[in-house]
Amino acid sequence: MAKRLHIKTYGCQMNEYDSSRMADILVPLGYETTDNPKDADLVILNTCHIREKAAEKVYSEIGRLRLMKDHRQQNGEEMMIAIGGCVAQAQGEEIMRRAPAVDMVFGPQSYQALPELIEKAKLAKNNKPSARPVAMDFASQDKFDRLPAQTSQNGVSAFLTIQEGCDKFCTLCVVPYTRGAEHSRPVSEIIAEARRLVAAGAADITLLGQNVNAYAGDDGSGQPARLGELMTQLADLDGLSRIRYTTSHPRDVDDALIAAHGDIEKIMPYLHLPVQSGSDRILEAMNRKHTADDYRAIVARLRAARPDLALSSDFIVGFPGETDRDFDHTMDLVRDITYAQAYSFKYSPRPGTPAAELTDQVAEDVKTRRLSILQDELRLQQNAFNEATVGKVLPVLFEKPGRHEGQWVGRSPYMQAVAVDGAAAAGASAGMEAQVEITGLHAISLAGRLVSSVDTDREAVAS
Numbered sequence: 001m002a003k004r005l006h007i008k009t010y011g012c013q014m015n016e017y018d019s020s021r022m023a024d025i026l027v028p029l030g031y032e033t034t035d036n037p038k039d040a041d042l043v044i045l046n047t048c049h050i051r052e053k054a055a056e057k058v059y060s061e062i063g064r065l066r067l068m069k070d071h072r073q074q075n076g077e078e079m080m081i082a083i084g085g086c087v088a089q090a091q092g093e094e095i096m097r098r099a100p101a102v103d104m105v106f107g108p109q110s111y112q113a114l115p116e117l118i119e120k121a122k123l124a125k126n127n128k129p130s131a132r133p134v135a136m137d138f139a140s141q142d143k144f145d146r147l148p149a150q151t152s153q154n155g156v157s158a159f160l161t162i163q164e165g166c167d168k169f170c171t172l173c174v175v176p177y178t179r180g181a182e183h184s185r186p187v188s189e190i191i192a193e194a195r196r197l198v199a200a201g202a203a204d205i206t207l208l209g210q211n212v213n214a215y216a217g218d219d220g221s222g223q224p225a226r227l228g229e230l231m232t233q234l235a236d237l238d239g240l241s242r243i244r245y246t247t248s249h250p251r252d253v254d255d256a257l258i259a260a261h262g263d264i265e266k267i268m269p270y271l272h273l274p275v276q277s278g279s280d281r282i283l284e285a286m287n288r289k290h291t292a293d294d295y296r297a298i299v300a301r302l303r304a305a306r307p308d309l310a311l312s313s314d315f316i317v318g319f320p321g322e323t324d325r326d327f328d329h330t331m332d333l334v335r336d337i338t339y340a341q342a343y344s345f346k347y348s349p350r351p352g353t354p355a356a357e358l359t360d361q362v363a364e365d366v367k368t369r370r371l372s373i374l375q376d377e378l379r380l381q382q383n384a385f386n387e388a389t390v391g392k393v394l395p396v397l398f399e400k401p402g403r404h405e406g407q408w409v410g411r412s413p414y415m416q417a418v419a420v421d422g423a424a425a426a427g428a429s430a431g432m433e434a435q436v437e438i439t440g441l442h443a444i445s446l447a448g449r450l451v452s453s454v455d456t457d458r459e460a461v462a463s
Helices: 013-029 054-074 085-098 111-126 140-146 187-199 227-234 255-263 280-285 292-305 324-337 364-389 457-462
Strands: 003-009 031-033 042-047 080-084 104-106 157-161 204-208 242-246 270-272 310-317 341-346 393-401 408-411 417-421 433-441 446-450
Touching: 003 013, 013 031, 013 042, 013 111, 013 157, 013 204, 042 054, 042 085, 054 080, 054 085, 080 085, 080 111, 085 104, 104 111, 157 187, 187 204, 187 227, 204 227, 227 242, 227 255, 255 292, 280 324, 292 324, 310 324, 310 364, 324 364, 341 364, 364 433, 393 417, 417 433
Parallel strands: 003 031, 003 042, 042 080, 080 104, 157 204, 204 242, 270 310, 310 341, 417 446
Antiparallel strands: 393 408, 393 433, 408 417, 433 446
16 A cells, blocks of 8 residues: 655745655655645645744644644554654754654755665664754755655756755845855756656756756766856757746856847746845845856846847845845845836844844834835836737747636746637647737736647647
8 A cells, every 4th residue: 555645835936846855755655645634644844944933834834744644643544744844954853853744854866875874763662762854964066966866847848956955144044054054956857857757848947046047067078068158958848849947047147048039939037036236235244256247247238139038036125234225225236127927025033144133133124114115116117017918929839727617727837827718729738838819817827819820849848
């Protein structure tokens, strides 16, 4: 009888990728995934430490799982609870001390050892509870060397991690402490994984990294290949229609990457390029190593290379010492650049980071007011971008049937969901692309109609 696995994923796309790879690792052990934790023999919480009160949310979830575990034990069934990801890396020993129901803890660079950890956890359960395993090594290449071929891909869009870790040490960020130093996978390894993803049905691949454009993987001759060179090779793969990458750092946008945006049609004209603040004083305090005008210049060069490029970004308001004038500089930058989408948050201290020790913390009500002003502007810009697409013809990559008869839903190059009426009659299916006129706006998607026949090239590739 198959064992059942439930993974709850918090945070970023890299965690989503990691969760899928955990499932792959456990297939040979007889685990099949379930959406219901109550049915699971093993529950993994793949945690994120970026958001405020992340650890408290994990402990709250552990409390709910403990009740399920007790109930299963009363019925003669077992449940193991594992905590993975960045909260586990930062607070592994504390989790074990506070939560006896947890059977094992492992960081984001240690999940390749899950089979051994499960065996150790079983031994600890039977003989020595204090020996519950905790795995916190930073060993990126060892992790990727030990991962099996990816088998959990089952959609048109897929994630592919090419780089992990961070050497930037922004003063507000925990990533260097939870993910370790920057490490890039070899080009050949990435190309092989991309081929497997395409063979499994992926047409849109997003390359992932904490600083994905710091990529410098071995090109096969002992020399480092940068991101632009890697994407040039990926673009030659038959069946791969779209290439994206996230998350980028302005410091690592080089000439070759900018040129790639203009030269490689498969690179989508939608880029997530976090800036965090428009104030040079705050950027320096964050240790970002770029100015607001540096960012403006990079964006100008990218848009010159790819005029249809749209941007998204991240913003933090209320960083320690931020004044009204600093915030005004952020608003100036937002209005200068204009964004199709953006993510914005109030600063909250992360234990162990330099910024958490600063004494000039901004009052909560001030942060709330500034965030509201910023989000109002970003919302206006996003609405304006979506409205500007009405009447345009965009390529839409179909993902799944829509809610209405004959309707299919896909994605524009800008990650907008597009519901296309009548697409089923035209032969639409997952992974196919068609030219679609955008006819209107729904609450969270666009409406469109076909203006060309559905591209069937992927059927030829699949056959």
